[in-house]
Amino acid sequence: MDQIRRSILKECGAGGALALVAAAGLLHAPRAAAAPRNAQGFAARTLAEALASLGATDAIQSPDIVIATPDIAENGVLIPIEVSTRIAGAESISLLVEKNPFPLLAHFDLSNGAEAYVNTRFKAGQSSTVRAVVRAGGKTWFASREVKVTIGGCGG
Structure with a gap:
């Protein structure tokens, strides 16, 4: 005791x-x-506004950014997404969903030497293009991928 x-x-x-x-x-x-939080970016109602808030209007498409997400999401409430890049010195990764009411889904600032990889889930009410934007060394790159969201979870 x-x-x-x-x-x-x-x-x-x-x-x-x-x-x-x-x-x-x-x-x-x-x-x-x-x-600081990018309040303007998260309040943006269009993809163009969100990209402008990130300084990514002149982003270059890159095969070095890999987006892993289901081609068909039967449940649009929790869609898994993983993004990784082989671009050296990646400083940030931003995720955008084109047809969402607020396209900027997430923004991740990466520490020096951190693995350029993020994994999260997002909500989408309809089929849409998902875009990953990577900033490194003062330049901006992107990759995109179409995600089909089924209504009622019918699988097609």
């Missing part, structure tokens, strides 16, 4: 010390968590 009491007191003491450090303002949010 005495060992349990010691453990509880030790954990409470550590928690109290952490609370004091946080209250004193000595803990700061990580830089990535405090990164």
Whole structure:
């Protein structure tokens, strides 16, 4: 019983010390968590507006960007998507769904040396072109892929 009491007191003491450090303002949010959000891009209603907000209106199509997503999505609520690129020094990957009400789906800033790979899920109400935009070294590349969304999950 005495060992349990010691453990509880030790954990409470550590928690109290952490609370004091946080209250004193000595803990700061990580830089990535405090990164500015592209509010204009996520509010864009057209693909052209979203691409302009990313500075990607002059993007060049690249075979070095691979988009893996089902050709036919029977459930448009959770469509898996993976994007990877062999473009050296990739700084960011953005995902766009052309016919969504807000085309900019996601934007990922990559750390130096990070693997240029993202994996997420998205929602699409209808068949559409999915576009991945990669920025590296001041240049912008893209790849696109058509995803067919079936109504009612009939598979065709």
